[in-house]
Amino acid sequence: MTLHVVVEADGGSRGNPGPAGYGAVVRDSDGQVLAERKESLGVVTNNVAEYRGLIAGLAAAAELGASTVDVRMDSKLVVEQMSGRWKIKHPDMQPLAEQAKGLAAGFSRVKYQWIPRAENSHADRLANEAMDAATGKPAAGRPGTAGKTAAAAKTGAAAAGKPSLPTRKPDRAAVAWTGAQGTPTRLLLLRHGQTEMSALRRYSGRGDVPLTELGRTQAAAAAKRLAATEGLVVDGEAVPIISSPLTRTKQTAQAVADALGGRVETHPGLIETDFGEWEGLTFAEAADRDPELHRTWLGDSAVPPPGGESFDVVHRRVRKARDELIAEHGGKTLVLVSHVTPIKTLLRMGLDAGPQLLFRLHLDLASLSIVEFYPDGNASVRLVNDTSHLA
Numbered sequence: 001m002t003l004h005v006v007v008e009a010d011g012g013s014r015g016n017p018g019p020a021g022y023g024a025v026v027r028d029s030d031g032q033v034l035a036e037r038k039e040s041l042g043v044v045t046n047n048v049a050e051y052r053g054l055i056a057g058l059a060a061a062a063e064l065g066a067s068t069v070d071v072r073m074d075s076k077l078v079v080e081q082m083s084g085r086w087k088i089k090h091p092d093m094q095p096l097a098e099q100a101k102g103l104a105a106g107f108s109r110v111k112y113q114w115i116p117r118a119e120n121s122h123a124d125r126l127a128n129e130a131m132d133a134a135t136g137k138p139a140a141g142r143p144g145t146a147g148k149t150a151a152a153a154k155t156g157a158a159a160a161g162k163p164s165l166p167t168r169k170p171d172r173a174a175v176a177w178t179g180a181q182g183t184p185t186r187l188l189l190l191r192h193g194q195t196e197m198s199a200l201r202r203y204s205g206r207g208d209v210p211l212t213e214l215g216r217t218q219a220a221a222a223a224k225r226l227a228a229t230e231g232l233v234v235d236g237e238a239v240p241i242i243s244s245p246l247t248r249t250k251q252t253a254q255a256v257a258d259a260l261g262g263r264v265e266t267h268p269g270l271i272e273t274d275f276g277e278w279e280g281l282t283f284a285e286a287a288d289r290d291p292e293l294h295r296t297w298l299g300d301s302a303v304p305p306p307g308g309e310s311f312d313v314v315h316r317r318v319r320k321a322r323d324e325l326i327a328e329h330g331g332k333t334l335v336l337v338s339h340v341t342p343i344k345t346l347l348r349m350g351l352d353a354g355p356q357l358l359f360r361l362h363l364d365l366a367s368l369s370i371v372e373f374y375p376d377g378n379a380s381v382r383l384v385n386d387t388s389h390l391a
Contacts, residue, residue: 004029005066007057008115009073010123011041011049012131015213016220016255019134020044022053023126026060035060038126040134046220047258050075051096053127054082058103058110068109072120076228077259079114087236089261114228180378183331187322188226189343189369190335192244192252193218198365202282205275205308211251218366218390219255225368225389227259231333238262240329243337244270252366253337269321272339276308301355311341311358318345326373346371350379366390 006029011022020043026035037056041049054073061069073079080086081097082104088097104110117124193215197204211219226232232239238260243253245266253264278286287294290306297303301311321342325334336346340363348357350371363369363385370383 003066004068004070005034005061005064006031006070006072007054007061008120008123009050009053009057009071010075010120010127011046011051011053012124012127013044013046013049013220014131014135015043015216016223016258017043017045018213018216019131020046020049021127021130021134022049022056023123023128023130024053024057024060025122025126026057026064026066033122034064036126038130040130042134045092045258046224047075047077047090048092048096049127050078051093051100053123054078055096055100055103057123058100062103062106067107069104069107069111071110071112072115073112074115074117074120074124074228075224076114077261079112080233081261083112085236086233086261089263090258093261180374180376180380182375184372184374184380185326185330186333186370186372187325187346188232188333188335189346189371190222190226190252190256190337191340191343191363191365191367192248192337193222193366195248197280200282202280203275203278203286203305205272205279206246207279208247210247215248215365216251216255219252221389222252222366222368223255223259226256226335232260232335233262239333239335240265241335241337242267242270242325244268244272244339244342246271246339249337249339253335256335256337267321267325269317269324270336270338270342273311273314273341274305274309276305278305278308298359301358311345311355314341315345315348315355318342319349322346322349322373330375343369347381347384349373350381352379361385364390 006027007024009024011020013020020041022039022041024037025033028034037060041052054071081088082100088094193211195204195209195211195215197207197209199212241253241257241262242265243249245268250264257264281289293306297305304310343363344358344361347369364387367385367387368383369385372380372382
């Protein structure tokens with residue numbers, strides 16, 4: 001009889017939701033492989049696939065007659081929920097968690113441990129093979145990553161070879177240099193994933209376009225990173241996740257909410273600039289259409305596009321939104337999912353910089369930035385345009 005085993009499990013979805021699969025491997029205490037499981041799942045989310053991987057691994061351990069099990073997964077959500085530290089709110093997760101708990105009850109002990117993606121490569125490979133079978137081809141440019149970018153799953157402070165997010169506790173050295181007083185409101189600023197408009201480099205403001213398949217994968221990668229970040233679930237409750245009301249940001253925010261076990265709220269102040277008659281045009285097309293106005297617009301934040309919104313108007317709108325959010329959530333951490341201009345505007349406020357920053361700062365799709373606003377008026381920009389989860 002096998003007394004003690006290690007279960008490594010993973011799951012992924014190419015699109016979230018999209019064609020999905022899971023992988024699980026059972027090892028003895030010496031690391032020898034005792035069993036492997038993998039299966040294509042049709043169209044489901046990353047989290048569903050991860051839970052299915054756990055269930056398959058526990059079932060395989062039971063078939064081997066194990067009495068104690070160490071479960072090792074790179075899904076922070078599953079590990080924390082199964083450990084009882086995070087609440088299980090999503091209706092798709094609840095029956096799967098109950099099934100896993102039922103299997104776990106058959107052992108004398110089950111211990112859950114979060115590990116970096118690099119330490120879960122065997123289960124990841126099995127999950128990726130299952131997804132290849134579902135789609136008929138491997139993930140483009142991302143072999144062996146269970147439908148998620150490799151760095152997407154190497155999330156959080158423990159991710160091997162990746163920079164960690166700054167800790168939630170105020171940086172004593174930074175506070176000493178700035179003299180900032182009080183507990184800051186920490187804003188994690190996430191830009192939405194790719195859309196057809198962004199792929200074609202067209203002005204995309206109020207046009208309500210959805211994420212592409214790549215955009216959904218980018219959102220899942222960012223969500224995976226945030227799920228492994230300390231301090232985003234407090235007493236079993238996810239921090240507020242607040243999105244622009246447009247579809248591309250709500251889809252990105254929902255991926256984060258699914259990973260954290262939270263819910264998405266929207267705020268109209270986080271919506272992108274209204275580009276008016278330039279909506280859908282490329283930079284060159286807008287310059288050809290209105291050469292003088294376009295030239296002036298690039299140098300004067302008070303000038304709006306024809307029928308649109310100036311950057312000065314956006315600045316006032318975003319400042320009002322920031323003040324409202326701080327009034328409601330002061331001293332807490334918030335995840336804000338928005339667009340290029342509002343995120344640049346919040347970073348500009350944190351730096352106390354002029355409007356030229358808008359033209360000199362680049363933000364990639366699905367990038368993460370962090371700014372903290374202190375109650376005494378001080379601010380600190382902690383991170384800008386981090387895309388390590390997409391590498």
